Amino acid sequence: MNEWRLEKYLRRFVKGGIFSIPFLVLIVSRSLPFPYITGKGFFFMVIVEALFGAYLSLLILNNQKYAPRKNILLLASAIFLFIVFLADIFGVNPYRSFWSTYERMEGFVLYLHLFGFFVISSSVLNKKDWFVFFHISVFVSLLVSGYAFLEKSGILKTLNSGRVFSTMGNPIYLATYLFIHLFLVVFYFFKNGDYKIKFAYFAIFIFLFSIFAITGVRSVFLGIVGAFITAFFIKMLLSIVKKEKFFWGVMIILIVLIPFLLIIYRDNDFIKNNSALNRFSAIGLSESTAKSRFILWKIALNSFIERPILGWGQGNFIIPYAANYDSRLYGNESWFDRTHNTLLQWLVDAGVIGLAGYLLIVAAVLSVLNKIRKKNIWSENQLISFWAFTVGYFIHSFFVFDALVSYFLLAAILGFLVYESGTGENEKRLLTGNKWFFSSKIVIKYALIVFIFAVIVVSGIAVNYKAISQGKLLTKSLSAIGSKNDSDLFETIVVGFKNALSIDSFGLEETRMQSAVFIVDVFKYKNKSVLEDENFSPLLDMVIGEMEEEIKADNFNLRPLISLAQLYEIKFILNKNQKSFNSVESTFRDAFRFKNYLPLYFYFAEYRINIGDNNGAAFIAKNILENFGYSPKILQDVMEIYVASGYHDDVWKIIYKNTIFGQWPSVADFLWFGRMAMKQGNIVEALKYGDSALKLAENNKLKKEVFLFLYEAEKMFGDKGKAEFYMREANSTGL
Incomplete structure (x- = not known):
């Protein structure tokens, strides 16, 4: 040519x-x-x-x-x-x-x-x-x-x-x-x-x-x-x-x-x-x-x-x-x-x-x-x-x-x-010497052109192909998560994450974070079939190792630190060994370098609740209120800590304080509080939350939900008469 x-x-x-x-x-x-x-x-x-x-x-x-x-x-x-x-x-x-x-x-x-x-x-x-x-x-x-x-x-x-x-x-x-x-x-x-x-x-x-x-x-x-x-x-x-x-x-x-x-x-x-x-x-x-x-x-x-x-x-x-x-x-x-x-x-x-x-x-x-x-x-x-x-x-x-x-x-x-x-008569271009550094010989020019395209193809494959392949493997695993109850699908997810994590590209950070999020979600929603699967523990260990590497590469970033702390927490709760406990504690201590980051305190309070340290969680909640103010959202989430910790008197104090902002827990909030109290065996508090929910229920659908909750609470309390009364009220809603 x-x-x-x-x-x-x-x-x-x-x-x-x-x-x-x-x-x-x-x-x-x-x-x-x-x-x-x-x-x-x-x-x-x-x-x-x-x-x-x-x-x-x-x-x-x-x-x-x-x-x-x-x-x-x-x-x-x-x-x-x-x-x-x-x-x-x-x-x-x-x-x-x-x-x-x-x-x-x-x-x-x-x-x-x-x-x-x-x-x-x-x-x-x-x-x-x-x-x-x-x-x-x-x-x-x-x-x-x-x-x-x-x-x-x-x-x-x-x-x-x-x-x-x-x-x-x-x-x-x-x-x-x-x-x-x-x-x-x-x-x-x-x-x-x-x-x-x-x-x-x-x-x-x-x-x-x-x-x-x-x-x-x-x-x-x-x-x-x-x-x-x-x-x-x-x-x-x-x-x-x-x-x-x-x-x-x-x-x-x-x-x-x-x-x-x-x-x-x-x-x-x-x-x-x-x-x-x-x-x-x-x-x-x-x-x-x-x-x-x-x-x-x-x-x-x-x-x-x-x-x-x-x-x-x-x-x-x-x-x-x-x-x-x-x-x-x-x-x-x-x-x-x-x-x-x-x-x-x-x-x-x-x-x-x-x-x-x-x-x-x-x-x-x-x-x-x-x-x-x-x-x-x-x-x-x-x-x-x-x-x-x-x-x-x-x-x-x-x-x-x-x-x-x-x-x-x-x-x-x-x-x-x-x-x-x-453009025009005065157009000027760079590098317009007659010979520049290219040879005038056509063979040398063609050789240079072939070399350039070879370099671009090789570098393109090295960068783009690896990142695209990693992304596809990650997406395949994430798309299967919706059906993670199936043990076969969980095995597919595990294999997908392992293959994705084995590729070294700029997609590795996202792959590591998504793998950690998957494990945290599985634990959070208590998916027993997955937690008891033989592949779960090796996957957990692998992702912990990957997140440790991520922190070495990105040691100024709080986000992977929080994820690693949550992974260590899961390992400790499942295995109850001192090494995992020490790892959780040290990672959270490291994370608290970012003392202004309020969500970190809620993560830490959740961890204390999960390991049974209700007093520690309540102390964190008190610390949040003292240092970060009283916005409605903060009060709402602090109430949830207090409820989960069994500190119900403090919940009611916040509820009344919330009225300053024109806020009041919704029917759904009160029912959640009540169910948590029932799990703790505190039926008296559960009934108080139920009564408050009933006052807010404005339609039959909500009323029926509240009546059924009160029926269950009175039944646990041992008052069959009131339990039967709330069941009749629930049936009378016509729903």
């Missing part, structure tokens, strides 16, 4: 690969853990690795034609990538920072691939190619939105709770993805002068916006409002005629009023009955999500202060989060590994230098837009739409974090900016 023909095939391969990337958002890998995340991540990395090999081959064949374009965005991105690399290497867990986990599929390796995609696309694609790429992506966004519409209409049954997420797995990811495509549609709307095509863009915009609305994502809503305000403000500044200035000023006021009017009329039936408007109206500093965000941001700032220069490294916020935990977050997620603020995230992950690198990219974008303005490459409205999107996306990023489904689009937009600002 001659040189020019090989170049043509490689160029087509690169462009075809780039055009395939927008389809990654459609991938949902049920055979892998976190099916909405992992499949997309592996697809993107494999495609970019193949593209990189082909691109290097093009450079070997014709470096003057395919070398990266000189651009401030390229320089800023390279500097930022280098800073992130340093932050990850010198962070508290370089391995996680570099490779990430199944749940996130990020880390330095993703940014390296994104940078590669950015360089390749900005170097190879031309104006027509960019048009094709973005319109393929718009087409895919219509498919994604159509899927979301079917979700909302109930035609497709999903596990969501009313808010659609399509193939993204998260409403925030879907809304962010649609936000970017709304911008792309507006950008090309202003580029095209044909009214029929403009009408098509307008129709697409309306459809995408309607799907965004039903996601109910408030950060994107604020971003869109900010984008419109920015656009109208620029139009007002550029307007010469006073009437036009007045018009755009009025438009700004109307847009500003939208969120305020939603908040003011949030109790209106129309807004309350519309799920999207109801969420958008719940924007305010007093809203629960906003409160938790502010607390989380405070933790992030404290974490940054502890490591201000290069931060903790990517993926490690979970460590300072536990160390700086604020008890006001109790009742939210147990673990936050993201700050839910892009600026703060980079402060934590890469320190002040990392944030400076991130802002350098933003500044480079603004510089390139200014260069495009001076060259009159775009129309005024196209330029304004880009400025507006930049501001709007920055506002949105202040409340959430990105994922691959938005990262690849942002990288593509950066590549598009490099192309648009660098």
Whole structure:
């Protein structure tokens, strides 16, 4: 094959690969853990690795034609990538920072691939190619939105709770993805002068916006409002005629009023009955999500202060989060590994230098837009739409974090900016010497190309194949857990976990944690058939060994310490040997380095109850109240400790104290308290809880449940008359 023909095939391969990337958002890998995340991540990395090999081959064949374009965005991105690399290497867990986990599929390796995609696309694609790429992506966004519409209409049954997420797995990811495509549609709307095509863009915009609305994502809503305000403000500044200035000023006021009017009329039936408007109206500093965000941001700032220069490294916020935990977050997620603020995230992950690198990219974008303005490459409205999107996306990023489904689009937009600002007579490329370091001999060029693809194939198999195989084995085991009562299936689960744990890839951390969670759940729900299975004890020992290795690799992380303590606890309860007891105690002592992490105290109290130390559990409950305050959720869980410990007088004290918060245990709570008291043989307390439950029972279904409980309690107490009375009352409910 001659040189020019090989170049043509490689160029087509690169462009075809780039055009395939927008389809990654459609991938949902049920055979892998976190099916909405992992499949997309592996697809993107494999495609970019193949593209990189082909691109290097093009450079070997014709470096003057395919070398990266000189651009401030390229320089800023390279500097930022280098800073992130340093932050990850010198962070508290370089391995996680570099490779990430199944749940996130990020880390330095993703940014390296994104940078590669950015360089390749900005170097190879031309104006027509960019048009094709973005319109393929718009087409895919219509498919994604159509899927979301079917979700909302109930035609497709999903596990969501009313808010659609399509193939993204998260409403925030879907809304962010649609936000970017709304911008792309507006950008090309202003580029095209044909009214029929403009009408098509307008129709697409309306459809995408309607799907965004039903996601109910408030950060994107604020971003869109900010984008419109920015656009109208620029139009007002550029307007010469006073009437036009007045018009755009009025438009700004109307847009500003939208969120305020939603908040003011949030109790209106129309807004309350519309799920999207109801969420958008719940924007305010007093809203629960906003409160938790502010607390989380405070933790992030404290974490940054502890490591201000290069931060903790990517993926490690979970460590300072536990160390700086604020008890006001109790009742939210147990673990936050993201700050839910892009600026703060980079402060934590890469320190002040990392944030400076991130802002350098933003500044480079603004510089390139200014260069495009001076060259009159775009129309005024196209330029304004880009400025507006930049501001709007920055506002949105202040409340959430990105994922691959938005990262690849942002990288593509950066590549598009490099192309648009660098084409023409003054186009400059890097590495454009006549010979560079490649030989002019075709045999040597072909040998280099073969070598490059061989390296990429081998490294791809070594990294991606192992991680994918491990993920499949883990998912197979987890999917069988629903039927773990079957001894044959349990054996399958054990074999699956063993095979998954034998593979050394970046999925090992998740595999270890999921194995530990499985064992803890089996013990918690007292699955006798599994606990008595001959395979259980060897599995327990194996997972304990794996978690010990995990702690050696991640010794600053509280989460695996808690899991290991629970595993040691199970081993001690089953075997009653002193070594296991010592292991539990020493692991919990080590865990209490994170003395601010409130959930740890509840884990420890549960352990004391499980080993029969009720006094110790009650002491911990008292300590919690003295040191962490009296939020309703804390009081609720402390009551459960007291009930399980038999300290019922303290339960009633808390119940009366709970009334300060307008809280009172539910019927279900009182019945649970009562059943625990019955197990302890304290029928008097059980009857008191039952009487309280009866006072709260508002319908026949609840009343019957309470009557049956009281029947059982009176029967145990020995009062047959009252027992028969409650049975008659239960039957009289008609249920």
